[in-house]
Amino acid sequence: MYISSSNTKGRYIIGIGTLFIAFTPLVAWAASSTSDSLDWFKMTMELFGGLALFLFGMEQMSAALKAAAGDQMKNLLSKLTTNRFSAALSGAAVTSIIQSSSVTTVLVVGFVSAGLMTLSQSIGVIMGSNIGTTITAQIVAFKVEKAALLMIALGFAMLFLSKKEKVQHYGNVLMGLGLIFFGMGIMSEGMSPLRSYEPFINLMTSMERPLYGILVAALFTALVQSSSATTGIVIVMASQGFISLPAGIALAFGANIGTCVTALLASIGKPTEAKRAAAIHIIFNIVGVLLWLLFIPQLAVLVTYVSPVAANLSGTEKLAAEVPRQIANAHTIFNVANTLIFIAFTAQFGRLVERLIPDKTTPKKAIIKPLYLDNDLLETPALALDMVRRELAHLASIVDAMLAKTGDAFRERDARKFDEIAKMDDQADILHAEITDYIRKLTLQNLTEQENENMMRYLSINEDLERIGDVIETNLVEVGKEAVRLKLKATETERTILSQLYYQLREVLSTTQTITQNDDELAAQNILHMKDNINQLVREAIQMQAKRLKQEGAENIDVTHMENELMDSMKRIYSLSKRIAKLSLPKKLFQEPD
Numbered sequence: 001m002y003i004s005s006s007n008t009k010g011r012y013i014i015g016i017g018t019l020f021i022a023f024t025p026l027v028a029w030a031a032s033s034t035s036d037s038l039d040w041f042k043m044t045m046e047l048f049g050g051l052a053l054f055l056f057g058m059e060q061m062s063a064a065l066k067a068a069a070g071d072q073m074k075n076l077l078s079k080l081t082t083n084r085f086s087a088a089l090s091g092a093a094v095t096s097i098i099q100s101s102s103v104t105t106v107l108v109v110g111f112v113s114a115g116l117m118t119l120s121q122s123i124g125v126i127m128g129s130n131i132g133t134t135i136t137a138q139i140v141a142f143k144v145e146k147a148a149l150l151m152i153a154l155g156f157a158m159l160f161l162s163k164k165e166k167v168q169h170y171g172n173v174l175m176g177l178g179l180i181f182f183g184m185g186i187m188s189e190g191m192s193p194l195r196s197y198e199p200f201i202n203l204m205t206s207m208e209r210p211l212y213g214i215l216v217a218a219l220f221t222a223l224v225q226s227s228s229a230t231t232g233i234v235i236v237m238a239s240q241g242f243i244s245l246p247a248g249i250a251l252a253f254g255a256n257i258g259t260c261v262t263a264l265l266a267s268i269g270k271p272t273e274a275k276r277a278a279a280i281h282i283i284f285n286i287v288g289v290l291l292w293l294l295f296i297p298q299l300a301v302l303v304t305y306v307s308p309v310a311a312n313l314s315g316t317e318k319l320a321a322e323v324p325r326q327i328a329n330a331h332t333i334f335n336v337a338n339t340l341i342f343i344a345f346t347a348q349f350g351r352l353v354e355r356l357i358p359d360k361t362t363p364k365k366a367i368i369k370p371l372y373l374d375n376d377l378l379e380t381p382a383l384a385l386d387m388v389r390r391e392l393a394h395l396a397s398i399v400d401a402m403l404a405k406t407g408d409a410f411r412e413r414d415a416r417k418f419d420e421i422a423k424m425d426d427q428a429d430i431l432h433a434e435i436t437d438y439i440r441k442l443t444l445q446n447l448t449e450q451e452n453e454n455m456m457r458y459l460s461i462n463e464d465l466e467r468i469g470d471v472i473e474t475n476l477v478e479v480g481k482e483a484v485r486l487k488l489k490a491t492e493t494e495r496t497i498l499s500q501l502y503y504q505l506r507e508v509l510s511t512t513q514t515i516t517q518n519d520d521e522l523a524a525q526n527i528l529h530m531k532d533n534i535n536q537l538v539r540e541a542i543q544m545q546a547k548r549l550k551q552e553g554a555e556n557i558d559v560t561h562m563e564n565e566l567m568d569s570m571k572r573i574y575s576l577s578k579r580i581a582k583l584s585l586p587k588k589l590f591q592e593p594d
Helices: 006-033 040-068 072-077 084-098 101-113 119-132 135-140 145-162 165-196 198-206 209-222 227-238 244-256 259-265 271-308 317-355 381-412 415-442 449-485 492-520 523-529 531-583
Strands: none
Touching: 006 271, 040 084, 040 165, 040 227, 040 381, 072 244, 084 101, 084 119, 084 317, 101 119, 101 271, 119 271, 119 317, 119 531, 135 165, 135 227, 145 165, 145 259, 145 271, 165 227, 165 244, 165 531, 198 259, 209 227, 227 244, 227 317, 244 259, 244 271, 259 271, 415 449, 415 523, 449 492, 492 523, 492 531, 523 531
């Protein structure tokens, strides 16, 4: 069973605590001032107990969906850079799984920072993410509380009787959905006596004032940092006839504004691209609400026309039957309409936030920072692992650049270039440590079997890349500095055979970078196939050395020692690259021993 992260649990505890603080004075006052027979203690326990089940069910369902659809989310988000409309659809699809437009925005920031998409292209994804958050409201509005316990039982059976991980994930989804409806039923039952309680009815009626309703929903959403939770609770209250359609629409609008707080908090201390993405999210949501603020009555008429009608009911029962679906439809129509209206102006949005948040003119610090690792993605392991893979490619590119500079330094016998390589290894060490720490944090999450395998594979690749950097910095650089100090000239062996070996190794590291970037199995096989060529070059170098020693004797023993050190180091680099290649291949595809 999935357990919420401490961050999510903290948000929900704050939200429930806030409701408790707000509701307790009303209970105390009502209990002392009314002469009716309402059981306030029972009502309070049912309200908060049901709310706890409702919120836990939401988190359970979301976590299971993330695990079940992790690879699909990753693949979907990797194809966003061509069309703003497909970007909006992809943003909606991913957010409907994650149930957090803020997490989608954070992910988009990573792509923009890495140059994988432009800011204007990312705007479509951010707009589409608002549509994805309406899915929960649509699910909750179905009002199938009577099937809740059956869903929990079926989900439990799938979880504990099946050995297939995929079936277990969908069992968790079903259990989460059942808990949502079961919590709804308990809350509805707990609040039903309030239908005849005048002060509470007056309080709910005040929500029809748009600004008041928007403010209340925005504050609650800012506390729990989930617009889906807010709209779900609004629909539950509407199912008891407490909230009219105009009030429900105002509360849904407020939830859209309140969720901007999450994006704002996530951008604090982040790069300029993160602040711009958060600004787009905030501007889009607030402008969208302001655009519709005066048209709430017209929107109410529209959703009444397109929503089911309970013709055989009247009064509060009619409201309870019709308004939940109407609010869910209004929430969806509002977000879809805003996306269609504003998506034509993505370029203008981009230019606006670039003016509001200009690029920093301060020089960049020399210390390297990860390009992709973001703690906000840890709660979505499939996407966090994808960022780890991209950061490994970043590390591989630095190691490849180190080897490239090593060749130049040897050809020119330039001591300064050897010192520069040592500094580049410091950058590689920093990235290695950052990746290791990020993976450590990832181990605290609920990982699928496949995700756990990928995590361990990436951890091994991280170690091997760091070792390659150390071989270059410790062995090759030291040999090079010694060659400079002793003023050793390049021999024919170094100029021909070892030069060929070096360029073969450059191809190996370039291919290793491709493996880490794309999980490319063909590239991994190519590295394994290079073994014969590399061994042949080593043999030729040794034969040329032996021939030279016969002719010259031991007078150039320092040169021979240098060449042997070079060959040993390059063979070590190939061996480590080969290990990375094997980690990226199914075991059945190779039988070649280390």
